[in-house]
Amino acid sequence: MSLTQSLLEGNRLALARLLTQVENDSPEGRAALAELFPHTGKAHLIGITGAPGTGKSSLVNQLALHYRRNTDKKVAIVAVDPSSPFTGGAVLGDRVRMRDLSGDDGVFIRSMASRGSLGGIALKTASLVQVFDAAGYEVIIIETVGAGQSEVDVARLAHTTVVVEAPGLGDDIQAIKAGILEIADVLVVNKADRPGVENTERALRSTLELAHPTKRVFRHHGKAMTIAGSTIDSSVWIPPINKTVATGGQGIAEVAESIAKHAAHLRQSGDWAARDRARLVSEMEALLRETLMDRFLQNVQQENYEEMIEKIVNRNISPHEAVKLLLNGK
């Protein structure tokens, strides 16, 4: 029996092996993705992001426990940690906070190194999520690397993005900057037993009040991609703020409820389908970009290419001009 067939029948070893193939972008992995793709599109993808040390992994641990106790849905977790920019190695430590989930066959945790991607998730995270989706995991939680201000790729991937904050990380100016707070569908103030939690909550709340309910428009290589929201104000989603102490499990039920409400909102407003569409389009375009680059590198004369690089380094021509010449076969 093929690995994909075993995976569809629920074999966990086949699932694990295929995740590796897909992550490594091997020919077998690509073939498997093509075979599995018709089986995808059923899962609720939940992104969890926030600064390092805010408690993302602990929150993921508790959320997964909550889903396993209160639903019969299988839960997959893709936890991304950074790769070293120098050696390509990585220490993936998110499992340390997820020990409560072991021994449950309905949970599958996979750690993933970012392998050079800077958007908070890895290039192949979306593909791994598809494999889990096909394998029948109805809830898929994607935990990003500890994100600063602009690691917002997870919002393109997930249906619901949860941004985790903690007290003491910045003032109200941080809260009105563009970037990570804008992508939040649900805001969580974790470590709510620490001093300063009221200030953090107030800053976030006033930010939400300042914000015009905007449509989501992703800048996608200069082209604006609108994820059309409804124009009726009452149907605009305002991110709820939940307070949690993830290590102790307080406030988790409320977060799960916010996530469920958001999913219901997406389905009702038509945003669910719109987000799916936007995600698949951006995935196709990323592949197109990669393939075109590969094809170009195969066809270009190596000496020409090197020569062009030398010319740029010596400031004889600009990178822009070099691209023009290369594409014209010079």
Next chain:
Amino acid sequence: MTEKKIRVLVAKPGLDGHDRGAKVVARALRDAGMEVIYTGLRQTPEMIAEAALQEDVDVIGLSILSGAHMALAPRILELLQKNGQERVKVFIGGIIPDEDMPRLKEMGITGIYGPGASTEDIIKDVREAAQLRNT
């Protein structure tokens, strides 16, 4: 675009709380370009075998300083076998008396490293073991 990274699980089974050695090894393997899944302290053999399966690792490194290696190692090997992961090589680092070493190797432990072992040797052996698994 195929990129094959060596994936290693570094785990500490048993009840002792000394994880410095495990962290040093995890760091050394990272600096050698490997992806190290670190599970933390007080892992049961079941937890380790489950993590090894989910993460599809090539190699497992166990850090044992509690003296319970003769109980923990065979149990982990047995679980790996049960899960269809008998090709995954297992290394042990820690305090292992000389007389136990041959018996552990017989059971199927690939390498044993005591105090003073060089990380270069460990990296070399892990690379070889990962290659064996994938051929």
